[in-house]
Amino acid sequence: MTAMDLDRAWDLHPQVSVRPEPFGALLYHFGTRRLSFLKDRRLLAVVQALADAPTARAACLAAGLAEDELSRYGRALAVLAQSSMVVGRTS
Amino acid sequence: MTATPTSSRLVDLFEYGLDAPICLTWELTYACNLSCAHCLSSSGRRDPRELSTAKAKAVIDELEAMQVFYVNIGGGEPTVRPDFWELLDHATNHHVGVKFSTNGVRITRETAERLAGNDYVDVQVSLDGATADVNDAVRGPGSYATALRALEHLAAAGMRNFKISVVCTRHNIPQLDDFKALADRFGAQLRLTRLRPSGRGADVWDDLHPTAGQQRELYDWLLAHGDNVLTGDSFFHLAGYGQALPGLNLCGAGRVVCLIDPVGDVYACPFAIHEEFLAGNVRAPGGFSRVWRDSELFRRLRTPQHGGACASCAFYDTCKGGCMAAKFFTGLPLDGPDPECVQGHGEKLLTLRPVGGSGLPKPSGDHSHRTGAPVRDCVEDPLAGLRLTPKEENGAHG
Ligand code: SF4
Ligand code: SF4
Numbered sequence: 001m002t003a004m005d006l007d008r009a010w011d012l013h014p015q016v017s018v019r020p021e022p023f024g025a026l027l028y029h030f031g032t033r034r035l036s037f038l039k040d041r042r043l044l045a046v047v048q049a050l051a052d053a054p055t056a057r058a059a060c061l062a063a064g065l066a067e068d069e070l071s072r073y074g075r076a077l078a079v080l081a082q083s084s085m086v087v088g089r090t091s
Numbered sequence: 092m093t094a095t096p097t098s099s100r101l102v103d104l105f106e107y108g109l110d111a112p113i114c115l116t117w118e119l120t121y122a123c124n125l126s127c128a129h130c131l132s133s134s135g136r137r138d139p140r141e142l143s144t145a146k147a148k149a150v151i152d153e154l155e156a157m158q159v160f161y162v163n164i165g166g167g168e169p170t171v172r173p174d175f176w177e178l179l180d181h182a183t184n185h186h187v188g189v190k191f192s193t194n195g196v197r198i199t200r201e202t203a204e205r206l207a208g209n210d211y212v213d214v215q216v217s218l219d220g221a222t223a224d225v226n227d228a229v230r231g232p233g234s235y236a237t238a239l240r241a242l243e244h245l246a247a248a249g250m251r252n253f254k255i256s257v258v259c260t261r262h263n264i265p266q267l268d269d270f271k272a273l274a275d276r277f278g279a280q281l282r283l284t285r286l287r288p289s290g291r292g293a294d295v296w297d298d299l300h301p302t303a304g305q306q307r308e309l310y311d312w313l314l315a316h317g318d319n320v321l322t323g324d325s326f327f328h329l330a331g332y333g334q335a336l337p338g339l340n341l342c343g344a345g346r347v348v349c350l351i352d353p354v355g356d357v358y359a360c361p362f363a364i365h366e367e368f369l370a371g372n373v374r375a376p377g378g379f380s381r382v383w384r385d386s387e388l389f390r391r392l393r394t395p396q397h398g399g400a401c402a403s404c405a406f407y408d409t410c411k412g413g414c415m416a417a418k419f420f421t422g423l424p425l426d427g428p429d430p431e432c433v434q435g436h437g438e439k440l441l442t443l444r445p446v447g448g449s450g451l452p453k454p455s456g457d458h459s460h461r462t463g464a465p466v467r468d469c470v471e472d473p474l475a476g477l478r479l480t481p482k483e484e485n486g487a488h489g
Contacts, residue, residue, distance in 0.1 A: 015210070017186065019111065019158040023104050026113065028160035030188055030211055035113065035160075037104070 004078040006057040006070065009089040010050045016085050020044060027085050036085055043076055050086065102339065108346040108393035111157035111383065114190075116361040117351045119147070119175065120167040121458035124196050127219075127230045129258060129299060131362055132352070133290040133457045134167040140354045144174045146374070150351065151182045153379050161188030161211075165361070167353065167458075170197035176205070183211035192217055192256060194234060195241025203241075203248035215254040215282060216241050221269035225262050229299070246277045254282040254321065261298070264305040267312050271320075283313075285325040288420040288430075289362040293451070296421070306433060307332065328413035331406040331433040340409050344416070345370065345392035349383065357382045359392060362416035365452055399426025404434065413437075422451045 012018065015031040024038040025047075038044050045063035046056075053059035060073055080086040122137035123130075142150070154162065162182065169175055170193055182189050190213040198206075198216070206212050216238050220226030223235035245253050255274045257263065263270070267283075274281040288296035301309060310329045313320065317337040327340040341347075344360035345368075351357055355373040358364055370389050371382035383389065398404070401412040412418075413429020421430040422444050428436040444451075 017158065017160055019160070021104075021110055026109070026160075028113075028188075030160075033213070 004056060004074045004081060006060070006074050006077075007055050009054060010056050010059070010077070010081070010086050011089040012047060012050065013084055013087045018044070018047065027080075029083070029085055032084060034083060036080070036083060038076075043073060046073055046077070047080070047086070051089075102341040105339075105341055105343065105347050106393075106395065108389065111159050111380070112349055113159075113343075113347045114161045114163060115154075115159060115349050115351060116163045116165060117150075118166050118353055118361070119164055119169040119178070120172045120353050122171050123166060123168040123194075124171060125168065125194050125231050125234055127234075127291070128295050129219075129229060129260075129286060129290075129292040131287065131290040131292050132165075132167065132364060136458045137167075138353050138458060141172075142353065142355050142373075144177065146355070147174070147178055148181050150355075150373055150379060151178070151185055151187055153373075154182075154187050155185040157380055157383075159187060161190055161213075164189055164191035166192075168194055168196060170202075176202075179209075179212065183209055186211075189213070190215060190254075193241070194230070195238045198241035198244050200244050200248070203244035203250060206245070207248040207250040213253065214245060214250065215256040216245070216279075217256050217258075218270075218273075219258050219260065220263050221266035221273055225266065228262065229260065242277045242279065246279070251278060252280050253277075255279050256282045256284065258284055258286050259301060259309060260286055261301055261305065264301050264309055267309070271316065280319070280321060282321040282323075283309075283325065284322065285414070285417075287362045287414060287417050289416055290364065293420050293453075300431065303433075303435070303438070306431060310336070310433075313337075324414075328410050328417075328429040328431055329433060330409035331404070335409040340411070342411065342413075342415050344368070345386075345389040349389075351379065357386070359388060360416055362414070363419065365419070367419070367452070368416075397426055399424060400436070401426075401428055404428075406434075420452060 013029060015029055017028045019026045024040045025044045027036045038047065042063060046060050049059035049062045050056065053062055056077060060070055065073055077086060118132055120137055120141055121132065121134045123134045126135055169191055179189050188211045192215045195216050206214055218226055218238045219229045220235065226235040257270055270281055286292060286296065286300050306329060310332045313322065313326065313336050322338045324339040324341060324343055326336055326338065329336060330340060344363060349357055349359055350361040351373060357370045357373060357379065359368040359370060368388065370386035373379045398407050398412060401407050412427065413432065415425055417430055418425050421441060423430055423437065423440050430437040430441055
């Protein structure tokens with residue numbers, strides 16, 4: 001799996017809908033018609049912070065993650081990027 | 092939802108139910124131009140108490156607020172409702188995706204173009220035979236030609252990945268490769284679902300459900316083609332042959348799916364139209380969300396189930412005793428094996444039932460055409476369009 005570039009800007013794909021659930025969240029991509037899920041609420045906070053953060057790293061920190069958690073959450077983001085749930089942002 | 096599961100399997104999280112369904116089936120009308128022998132909702136005639144356009148829109152608004160990702164619209168034949176297109180637009184404008192099942196009767200060149208232009212719509216054309224003779228024997232004369240014409244219009248309009256939806260029967264299992272070829276020819280995706288003994292399906296189930304040998308054939312075929320063929324929760328009872336198939340290996344009734352019928356009654360699953368599985372009505376105070384969250388029945392379905400006679404089976408973890416509706420309508424105990432249990436336990440139980448089918452539960456409503464001609468398009472298998480990204484089966488935690 002290609003690693004997540006934490007130092008660039010990312011966003012949720014515009015066709016992805018996110019629904020918080022007690023265990024985390026469900027994600028549905030209307031383009032690929034695929035369902036995915038986030039296993040915890042902090043990952044949800046990270047994903048929600050992406051749009052307004054200059055980088056994924058900043059989004060993680062804004063969501064309250066510690067430095068030593070970045071690689072684990074980075075891997076989770078990479079999985080989401082692979083299925084186009086999360087996409088690179090240029091502006 | 093009270094439990095906070097620590098498991099990383101999506102199905103285990105689903106077992107406790109969700110704050111809102113992932114998708115639900117909504118049968119807009121019992122009216123239908125056809126009279127399919129196995130119609131799960133016994134459709135034909137319109138019910139005069141059908142939800143009005145205004146009420147149906149209010150339900151859609153509620154689904155939007157609950158963030159239900161999409162609805163599977165069926166019937167009856169949903170497109171014969173005069174406000175069908177209006178409701179479809181209302182849903183997709185409100186971020187509620189629509190997958191609808193149709194026998195194709197209203198899919199013209201114009202409507203196909205309209206559908207192809209809407210990213211939030213998916214169409215499932217029902218076809219139960221890869222040839223006219225096999226299809227029309229179940230779905231009625233001319234229904235094959237109608238479906239094929241619809242497929243042509245959809246393909247010509249540039250619609251991608253619409254579905255050809257097949258209920259697997261004794262007569263069409265030998266045609267699996269032909270169905271796949273047909274789907275490929277139209278750029279469509281094949282969706283196979285299980286014949287369940289629901290609605291009029293109960294009357295023909297004994298004669299139409301696949302034989303044990305055919306179940307094995309289907310299983311092997313799905314193992315070979317599974318990634319490109321949608322099945323939803325149809326075949327998890329086949330997990331007893333060895334490995335679990337792709338798809339959702341869980342009975343989602345009342346946990347992740349449910350049915351809203353044309354008059355607004357909410358049932359645990361589209362294949363369980365019986366008062367035993369009636370949770371409430373969308374017209375009652377609190378509407379649909381109240382039913383979903385608070386119904387006694389749904390709360391019960393969300394507690395861990397017991398394996399009963401299946402508990403000692405090595406395949407219980409993936410087969411889970413099969414389909415609740417299939418057991419119920421064939422008169423088998425809900426905590427025992429599925430009637431089509433691949434170990435043969437269900438078959439044994441079936442032979443012990445009283446002869447003549449007396450004592451079998453009957454569906455709550457019968458809207459069949461009184462002429463006795465067959466009726467309808469079927470298979471609103473709630474999850475048959477669902478694609479789980481295989482990776483995510485292990486959690487999005489890389
Ligand atoms: S009762 Fe059967 S059809 Fe209904 S959700 Fe459960 S497994 Fe699926
Ligand atoms: S005994 Fe029960 S769990 Fe085992 S294969 Fe049969 S239905 Fe499934």
